[in-house]
Amino acid sequence: MARTTPANHYGLAMTSDGGGISARGVRRAFGAVQAVADVDLVARPGRVTALVGPNGSGKTTLLLILAGLLTPDAGHVRVAGYDPAIRGREARARTGWMPDVFGTWDSLTAREVLTTVAAAHRMSRSDGAARAAELLDLVHLGDLADQPAHVLSRGQKQRLGLARALVHDPQVLLLDEPASGLDPRSRVDLRVLVRRLAAQGKTILVSSHVLTELDEMADDAVFLSGGRTIESRSVAGAAAERRRWRLTALDPTGLSAWLEQAGMPVVEIDPATEDDAQPGVIVELDDDTAAAALLRDAVTAGVPVVSLAPAGGVLEQAYLSLELAKGEERR
Template sequence: MIITRGLIKKYGRVMALQGLDLEVPEGSVYGFIGQNGAGKTTTLRILSGLLIPEEGSAEVAGRDVLRDPRGIREVVGYMPDFFGVYDDLRVGEYLLFYAAAYGIKGETARKLRDDLLELVELGHKRDAFVDTLSRGMQQRLCLARSLIHDPQVLLLDEPASGLDPLARVEMREILRELCRLGKTIVISSHILSELADLCTHVGMIREGRLLRQGPLSDMLAGDRVRKFILRCNGTVEAAAEIIEGWPGAGILSSAINQVEFQLSGGSDDVAALLREIVGSQVQVVHFAQTEQSLEDTFIQLAREVNGV
């Protein structure tokens, strides 16, 4: 659904994107993750036709961003991180205004307004003024605005920014419903934990370069550094000494009878280390791999890029 090749974007001397290649499958929820300033917003603005790159190409739903900007606006719904709302409009009027901007008027626009307000759970606020809405409600209203022309692709820049925990849950449920309706959704965020249970695919960007992308399950798997917890009947001193001297291993934390460590390599390396510990007469009562998180994967990849 989205393909970019060699995107380069500069702001003066600052290189925001350095040859970015993205591939977003149709119908996916693509988590575009990275630190603040990594180039996420710049990328979304290019894909929505708001910025022009110095080099490279980008297509959304078969439409070229540079050659067919009007076509891009027809297939893309863009929700920026910081948005403007017309405070002196009522919620329903706000959506009708944007519907008219897309040439949707009359009964069609009114039905669309009501359907979208129902989707984002703001039907009861149709006659309220926009400036009376909470931050979370305003976010949902702007999501409804981005859906007004029924786009194939949604580009959401930090949609949960500034929301309280309940509002974040509500936003997540709305996005799940949109996914079930067949939308392709790109969500940029630096809060990686919020994307782990929502996204089907992930792309990790750092300093304008794509570190890695693919299905979420693949990103969290593989023979990269993994974390383990080992508990003993007694102190873990002997086990900790073995782990410290093991190639590719490193202790992350330890207590009297428990040690958490990381280990690179495959299953054979894990089995060999465990045999060594048990063979040294350490009474192991628990040994398990902890779940790899998106934060862990991102930090690993960033270290590899820096040669750490």
């Protein structure tokens, strides 16, 4: 199958360069419910973009629009260079979509599910069989390949779903909650696989509630709330940003006293460790350099520091601060 090479000049990603996802001013209502009100999103080839937002923020609807299954009421959409509403075929040939809840043909075996999807993508029987075997190994379902799909656990089905999205080697991957139901081992595998696919130049858009999960695989993040894009940012840039750190010491009282003296106001006691013998205190630091300096100063001053680490992931912090901003807006 002839495919356009994913262009790596990011400037072109906004236009039709045969790669990436761009959406501008996308709207979609179901009756009176405005599921997607105004979404702007750019996902570039070679990068993993996280789609973050609370339940009902329009993530799944947006992914359905990008997958070419729903018409947007308004806005521009380009997936791998094609408008899915007009050149659906071309867009679908280049898009792998993994839905959040999906059924599977229960009486078919895992292998048959994949060969069927391969045939539906116009692959020849032998190519389809080879691809199915390859993918079953990739998602570690090799030993269950000839079991009917209904005996698979939720996590195994989820992995089968991921394999299904990869059958036609798409340039663009739309993953809706791919980590849900996965055991820790599978989560690690998923992360490694997603990073590897991105390294091959694919565009990957992942939605998830598990923000720490996204933290470890995403390069960029788009925040949705109430069907709108409220922020797009790079995750990698977070090291140079002011954020919250958690600090614990053998002597919590001494730590607090020292922090006060050093002019580092304690934002709060970490609610999660409040009842512990060594409750963590949360401080806000400008960047990683500031964190290193704080640690050095504390140790020099004889404070028995046990740990200093970012409090929650970058995405979690950004998400919570956006939530906070929204709450204030409401008030």
